[in-house]
Amino acid sequence: MSAPETTTTDTQSAAASGDTLASMxxxxxxxxxxxxxxxxxxxxxxxAILGLATLxxxxxxxxxxxxxxxxxxxxxxxxxAVGAIALYAVLTAKPVLLSVGIVMALILFLGTAAFAMFxxxxxxx
Amino acid sequence: MMDPAMLNESVAAALGALALAADAPDxxxxxxxxxxxxxxxxxxxxxxxxxxxxSIFCLLASIGTLRFPxxxxxxxAATKAGTLGxxxxxxxxxxxxxxxxxxxxxxxxxAFFFLTAPVAGHLIGRAAYxxxxxxxxxxxxxxxxxxxxxxxxxxxxxxMAQLDALESEAAGSTEGSRSATKSAG
Numbered sequence: 001m002s003a004p005e006t007t008t009t010d011t012q013s014a015a016a017s018g019d020t021l022a023s024m025x026x027x028x029x030x031x032x033x034x035x036x037x038x039x040x041x042x043x044x045x046x047x048a049i050l051g052l053a054t055l056x057x058x059x060x061x062x063x064x065x066x067x068x069x070x071x072x073x074x075x076x077x078x079x080x081a082v083g084a085i086a087l088y089a090v091l092t093a094k095p096v097l098l099s100v101g102i103v104m105a106l107i108l109f110l111g112t113a114a115f116a117m118f119x120x121x122x123x124x125x
Numbered sequence: 126m127m128d129p130a131m132l133n134e135s136v137a138a139a140l141g142a143l144a145l146a147a148d149a150p151d152x153x154x155x156x157x158x159x160x161x162x163x164x165x166x167x168x169x170x171x172x173x174x175x176x177x178x179x180s181i182f183c184l185l186a187s188i189g190t191l192r193f194p195x196x197x198x199x200x201x202a203a204t205k206a207g208t209l210g211x212x213x214x215x216x217x218x219x220x221x222x223x224x225x226x227x228x229x230x231x232x233x234x235x236a237f238f239f240l241t242a243p244v245a246g247h248l249i250g251r252a253a254y255x256x257x258x259x260x261x262x263x264x265x266x267x268x269x270x271x272x273x274x275x276x277x278x279x280x281x282x283x284x285m286a287q288l289d290a291l292e293s294e295a296a297g298s299t300e301g302s303r304s305a306t307k308s309a310g
Binding site for chain 2: 039042043045046047049050052053054055056057059060065066067068069071072073075076079080082083086087089090093095098099101102105106108109112113115116117119120122123124125
């Protein structure tokens, strides 16, 4: 939503600071983006990698032979959700979203601990 | 700093940033990127690097979760690589917005993960072991074999069978010594 505003300020600051450094330090595909300081494609790529990771974890969640396997997979899905929230906060320019990550981490631990307790209690004769 | 014209310029820039922050709804970000070019490029570079490195670590963690042979190794991959990846991803936000508040929140998230991830991993691993989750066939040694009491789920320093044998032996030896002292008396 604030995309045009950011790009104008970004091009100004990039012109001030010189894009040779950025072009030296970044891969050639994204040099143009980096010199103009609109790094959104990088975050989108990172989000895509995270999505792939989520998919692989979901396969383990569906396949997991035992319940602890599935709990580990769910735990990891929650981890990835926090990471995706961080990347989403960057992409939508809303740093407030990071608070959601804190809450998510809290809930995640409680859920995992409860599941572990359940598994252990079920194993007790 | 000393030059009054420069000072005026910086004050004007700050006022402009404030005005921007007042009217734009998400000017937090634009104000941070608008003030100067030099450090922002480095912060932006840091943010992008953290994002890519973090997501790659998350991918590695998920590959580990998918490919490792038993629960314990999977849990290890998920806990360690996952924590590192998410830590990197969370620090993307303060680096991108160059904001102290986001940095504090990222520190909170990271501290929380560093505190809870090992505990959660330990809980799941313990529960899986007690529930009899199968261990990889090529495992070299299982140091906990037989060390958990089946009824109480308490961990003993040596395997339960060995412990029982020792206890009965100790009982036998004390009886024996008692009888020996009795016979001597």
